Amino acid sequence: MADQSAFRPRPQFSGPYGLSRTHASLRAADADREQLVDVLKGAFAEGRLSQDEYTERMERAYTAKTYGELAALAADLPSQVPPGYPPYRPMGTNSAAVASLVLGIAELFTGGITAIPAVILGHKARRQIRVTGEQGRGMATAGLILGWTAIGLFALLIAVAVLAAMTVSSHSGGAVPAPGMMRGTNAMLMPVYTHVGPNSALGKPHH
Numbered sequence: 001m002a003d004q005s006a007f008r009p010r011p012q013f014s015g016p017y018g019l020s021r022t023h024a025s026l027r028a029a030d031a032d033r034e035q036l037v038d039v040l041k042g043a044f045a046e047g048r049l050s051q052d053e054y055t056e057r058m059e060r061a062y063t064a065k066t067y068g069e070l071a072a073l074a075a076d077l078p079s080q081v082p083p084g085y086p087p088y089r090p091m092g093t094n095s096a097a098v099a100s101l102v103l104g105i106a107e108l109f110t111g112g113i114t115a116i117p118a119v120i121l122g123h124k125a126r127r128q129i130r131v132t133g134e135q136g137r138g139m140a141t142a143g144l145i146l147g148w149t150a151i152g153l154f155a156l157l158i159a160v161a162v163l164a165a166m167t168v169s170s171h172s173g174g175a176v177p178a179p180g181m182m183r184g185t186n187a188m189l190m191p192v193y194t195h196v197g198p199n200s201a202l203g204k205p206h207h
Contacts, residue, residue, distance in 0.1 A: 036074060097143070115147045126140050
């Protein structure tokens, strides 16, 4: 009986800590795909899968994204019952998300200097969380909101200051004197000529 293939231990796809059974929506890793490939190879060697089925499932295994997609490819294949799994431990909080939130709050005390680092770490944390499944998505989002808000307010202040400077410059540098003032000035600068005739007091000879 022990030599029959039905009673031999077979590789089984379960994912780390049995996540394929309880957390099918989590992202699978390359090691999980290779684990399923071993299951398919054993089933093909025992004649449980045809050549076409084996090839199709192999292709789907390497393109699967979640534990549920991988487990579906081996759902109709017998396997050795696992002895038990340790309890599922949720992932920790992403450190970049925590830093993004802290820097976003610190803007209130640093005058917005930490806004750009908060935005950079917020985007970094969101990318890492999508891949690792860690906690902290809300912290990263809050850090991004605070960072972009501070950057927007700073840009608005700069725009207002530039417009104010341009307005003051146009009023002070473009002043033109009134036409009446120009005529009065010219009249003051014109020389005064005195006509001296033969009958004038200045033209009469003195005795």
